[in-house]
Amino acid sequence: MLAPIPGQPTYQESPRITSMTVATLGATVPAEHSTMAHAEVLGRSDGSPGQQFQVSFPPVLPRERHETVEIVDGATIVKWTEVADFSRSNTTDLHFVWDSTSGVIRFGPRIRYPDGTVRQHGKIPRDGAEISVNGYRHGGGASGNVGARTLTVLRSAVPYVSSAINLHAAVGGVDGESISEAKLRGPLTLRTGQRAVTAGDFERLTLEASIEVARARCLPASSGTGPVRILVVPQIRTDPRMHQLDDFALTAPVMRSIVDKLDTHRIVGTTIEVGTPFFQGVSVAALVHAPAGRPLAQVKQRAIDALSRYLHPLVGGADGAGWLFDADLNAAAIGQLLESVEGIDRVDEVLLFEFDLRTGTRIGGGRDVIRLEQHSLFLSGAHRVVVR
Numbered sequence: 384m385l386a387p388i389p390g391q392p393t394y395q396e397s398p399r400i401t402s403m404t405v406a407t408l409g410a411t412v413p414a415e416h417s418t419m420a421h422a423e424v425l426g427r428s429d430g431s432p433g434q435q436f437q438v439s440f441p442p443v444l445p446r447e448r449h450e451t452v453e454i455v456d457g458a459t460i461v462k463w464t465e466v467a468d469f470s471r472s473n474t475t476d477l478h479f480v481w482d483s484t485s486g487v488i489r490f491g492p493r494i495r496y497p498d499g500t501v502r503q504h505g506k507i508p509r510d511g512a513e514i515s516v517n518g519y520r521h522g523g524g525a526s527g528n529v530g531a532r533t534l535t536v537l538r539s540a541v542p543y544v545s546s547a548i549n550l551h552a553a554v555g556g557v558d559g560e561s562i563s564e565a566k567l568r569g570p571l572t573l574r575t576g577q578r579a580v581t582a583g584d585f586e587r588l589t590l591e592a593s594i595e596v597a598r599a600r601c602l603p604a605s606s607g608t609g610p611v612r613i614l615v616v617p618q619i620r621t622d623p624r625m626h627q628l629d630d631f632a633l634t635a636p637v638m639r640s641i642v643d644k645l646d647t648h649r650i651v652g653t654t655i656e657v658g659t660p661f662f663q664g665v666s667v668a669a670l671v672h673a674p675a676g677r678p679l680a681q682v683k684q685r686a687i688d689a690l691s692r693y694l695h696p697l698v699g700g701a702d703g704a705g706w707l708f709d710a711d712l713n714a715a716a717i718g719q720l721l722e723s724v725e726g727i728d729r730v731d732e733v734l735l736f737e738f739d740l741r742t743g744t745r746i747g748g749g750r751d752v753i754r755l756e757q758h759s760l761f762l763s764g765a766h767r768v769v770v771r
Contacts, residue, residue, distance in 0.1 A: 423516050428454075534547070534549040615658070626695070663737075669766075686768045689724050690720070
């Protein structure tokens with residue numbers, strides 16, 4: 384019972400509730416795959432140039448504005464500034480470099496130049512000064528790129544919040560580059576000075592444009608005229624057996640990242656078109672035999688799963704790296720694949736059908752070979768396996 388406000392008449396009798404409506408409210412908030420590390424003391428300066436200190440929990444996420452290094456000198460606490468490198472730092476600049484992958488924090492080096500001069504790049508913390516960070520976030524990486532509707536459990540209770548779910552797939556997580564990977568990438572980067580000249584340059588730059596790009600194929604302009612076409616297969620992190628044609632469409636943010644990257648590095652006058660390959664549906668009908676006592680339904684499902692993975696743009700083919708462009712499919716290869724499935728001891732018959740991925744129907748009769756159309760990739764349709 385609520386007391387009336389001043390001037391408000393009171394009820395002569397208790398009111399009756401004739402109806403009630405209950406509604407749930409939802410909201411979206413940004414989230415990242417990370418764990419917060421609070422203030423941490425790294426050690427004390429010895430006054431020498433090029434000192435290094437490492438935080439306890441690498442890799443470290445890109446720093447927010449307030450996350451930085453603090454130098455405690457007596458009663459004075461000074462926040463220093465993070466820079467990408469020391470090339471423009473002089474002896475008075477309070478600069479440091481923080482490597483995200485290793486978590487190592489470096490202070491300015493002292494460098495001797497060919498003319499004999501020695502220059503200190505960045506100020507050196509005074510001998511005995513305490514080196515600390517006021518906080519950072521660690522974690523991330525490709526493991527955080529989970530699919531849509533996979534995060535469903537609240538780690539801690541939030542008042543008035545009953546449940547949570549990620550409506551969209553998480554993107555942007557990248558594992559740190561290893562030294563061996565950098566050695567391989569370095570010569571490729573230096574060869575053309577970051578200019579897109581050859582088909583390989585366009586493919587490399589497209590892959591670098593976004594972590595959401597899984598494969599890239601460049602079709603050079605014919606006879607030096609016309610646009611350069613880039614065929615992109617996007618990264619899909621859900622179960623390959625469940626992938627449908629619409630899953631391979633390029634989203635607007637991925638398309639924009641690719642176009643911006645290539646536009647920056649293309650030669651003046653080069654026209655570029657970005658799209659996806661044509662995904663050619665294929666369906667397999669097979670008659671196989673299993674030893675007595677084997678669960679036939681389980682053997683059948685294993686066979687269908689193997690076919691779905693084998694005929695896939697991302698995980699298909701003989702090496703599991705995605706079906707090759709311009710590689711045809713023949714019944715003999717399918718027969719060998721099915722013979723390797725656990726529970727199958729003999730393959731009696733294999734027929735291949737073209738498959739309409741939109742309508743979900745087979746096209747024409749069975750064949751021993753299906754030719755892959757130019758600039759296309761196979762994608763599994765509905766398979767039929769009979770186990771006897």
